[in-house]
Amino acid sequence: MLWSFLIALGLVLAMAGSVLFYLWNGLRPTAASSKTVMITISSGMRAQKVAEMLEENGLIRNASLFNGWLKLQGEGSRFQAGEYELTPGMTRDQIVAKLNKGDIVAASTIKFTIPEGFTVQQIADRLAEKAGIDKAKFLEIAGKPEEWTGSIWTKTLPTDKNLRYPLEGYLFPDTYEMKAGSTESEIINRMLAELDRKLDQLPEDWLGTLEERGLTVHQLLTVASLVEREVVIDEERPIVSSVIENRLKKKMPLQIDATIQYSLDKPKERLLEADLKVKSPYNTYLNAGLPPGPIANPSLKSIEAALYPEQTDYFYYVTKKDGTNSHLFAETFKQHQKNIKLSEKNEKK
Template identity: 30%
Template sequence: MTELGLMDHEPRGRRAERNSHRRRKKRRRRSGCALFVALLVLVAVVAVGGWYGYRFYQEKFGAAPDYVGDGSGSVTVEIPDGAGTAQIADILYKDAVVKSAGAFLDAAKKQPSKAATIQPGTYPLHRHMSGVSAFSVLTDPKNINALTIPEGTRASKVYQLIDEKLKAKPGTTEKAATTQDIGLPAYAKHNPEGFLWPTRYTVGQNTTPAALLKQMVQQAESEYQQDGIDQAAARLNLSPYQMIIIGSLVQAEAQQDADYGKVARVIDNRIGKGMKLEFDSTINYALNRSTLTTTSADQRTQSPYNTYLHTGLPPGPIGNPGHQAMEAAVNPTPGDWLYFVTVKPGDTRFTASFAQHQKNVAEFNQYQKTHGGQ
C-alpha cells in the first residue's frame, strides 16, 4: 500500500472523537446564537417596558407637556360663566393656546388665589404659549378689565359704551364700524346691527375700537351657528339675516322668559297671514328712542323700520339679540296667537282674538293712567 492509502484508514476511535468534537462545536454555535437572540429580545422588552414606564411616570408624576415662551399669532378665547380651572385649561388646550391642559393647571396650582380671580369673558391670547404665560394673561388685572354688552343693546349704544370704556373721543367707534373691515358677512351690507354679540369682553391697554368690534362680530357668527340659524332659515323659507332680524324683534318685545317663544310665534303667524307686525319697538328704533307706547303720529313715521306702515320684517335688526331670543326665533312656541300686550309688569297676554286683544289694550291703558305711565 502507498503512504496515502495508509492515511485513509484512520482508527475508528479517533474519528468518532473528532466527529463528537464537531457536534459539540456546532451545538455551542447554536447555543451562542440562541443566547444572542434571547439577549436582543430581553433588551427590547426592557427598552419598551422602560419607555412605557417612563411615559406612565411622566403622566402621573412628571411635568406636563408645555411650550416655551409667550407664543405667536392670535386667538380669541371665550371663558364662559362658571368655568372652573380645569374647564379653562381644557378650553386653552382645544384652542391650541397651551400644549396640554396640565401645563396650565400646573401654573394655576402654584397660585390658587390668583387662579380664583379669572373672570368670564373674551381674552386675546397667542397660540403655543407656555402654561405660565397663558395663566399670566388670564390673571393680569389689565386683562380682567372688561366691557359688558347687555342683550338687545343697539349698535349706537354699543359704540358709546366702547368709546367710554376706551376713553376715546365720542364717535370714534362708530367711525371705525363704518370705515374699517370688522369682518361682517356680505349679507349684512356693512350694517353692524345684529352682529355685535352681547357678552363680556376683556379690554386691555392696547385694545382698539376696531379690534373690539371685530371680536364682537366673530363671536356673533360663532353663536349664530350654535343656534342653528342656517338650518332654521332653510326650514322656514327665510334667510339667515331674516332669522337675526326676528331674533332682534323678540329680544325687544319679550318681557319674561316664557314670552320669548310666544313672541316669535306671533311674528311667524302674522307674517304668514300677510298682516303687518305693528311693533312699537320698530318705531322706537326708527326714532332712536325707547318708550312703552307710541302715538298715532309716531305710527305714521316715514321709515322702512315702521312696521305699522310696512308689511313684513324691517330691513335689518333693531338691536343685538342674545341666545334666548335667537333660540326662540329658531324654535317658536306652538300656538295660534296673533296679538300680545304687556298689561303690567309680569302680565303679558297673548291671544288670537282681536276683540280680546282690544280688551287687553284697554286694561294696559288704564294701568298706565293709574300708575302715571310706569
C-alpha cells in the same frame, strides 16, 4: 533667540489675555440697577434679534457674544413670545431661564359688559365711557365691511342702503375682557367672533331649520332683535316669535312699537299716535314684512326663540302693565281689544 522667543510668547499671551478679557467683559452682567426694563419678543423672533434688543436696552453688553454663547449652549430656540420685565445686572442664565419659561408680564386689560338688546349706538356710548374708545371711529368702522373679519355671517349681509347700521344685530351682547389699548376694529371683530361662537351652540340642524322656514341669517337676527326689544320674560320669547311668524304668513303689518322707537332719533317713554306715522323703512306700522335689518343686538335666547317659535294661533299681544313685564295674547282682534282694556285697568291700579 531666547529674547525673541520670550518677546513672541509675551505677545501671544498678551493677545490671548486681550481676547479672554474681551470675552469675559462682553459676557459678564451689566451694572446692576433697580430700574426695570420692558422688552417684547414677538412670535418667531430669532435669537440674534433678541440679543440685539437686550443690548439696546442695556441688559447685556455684547449681542454678538451673547448670541454665540446661546449657540454653544443650545439655547435661543425656546424663547417664548410676550412682554418681559427684566433688570440690568441679571446673569445670562437668569435671562435665558426667564425667556424659556415665558415668565411674561400679565397684560393689562379692559373689561366691559354690553347688555342684551343694546343698539350699535348704545354700544358705542358704553365703550366710550367704559373702554375709552373713540365713539365716532367705532361707528365709522361699524360701517366699513373691509374692517370686519370676526364673523363669517357679515359676508352675507345685504347691501341695503336702508340699513341704519349694517352691523346692528351682529355685535353679540356679553361681558368681554380684552387687552388694554385694543382698537375699535379689534373690539368690533371680537364681538363679531362671539356671535359666531354663540351660533355654533345652536342645535346642529339650525341652518336646515332656517332653510326650511325660508329665512336668512340676517332675517333670523332681525326677528330675534324684535323679540329682544319686546320681551323681558324668557318663557314669552317663543310666543312673541310665533306672533311675528303668524303675521308674516298672513302678510299683516307687524305693528311692533320697538321698531318705531328705533326709527326715532331719541326713544320715547310713551309713543303718540303721530309717532306711528313716522316715515322710516323700520316703521312696521306703515311697512309690511320685516324691517330692513335688526333693531338691536339680541341674546342667544331671543335667537333661539326666533329660530324655533312656539306653535300658536296668536296674532296680537299687549303688555299687562301690572308690573310683571308679561303680556296678554290674543287670536282675534276682538279678544285683543278686551286685553287692551284689561291692560289699561291694570295701569290705573
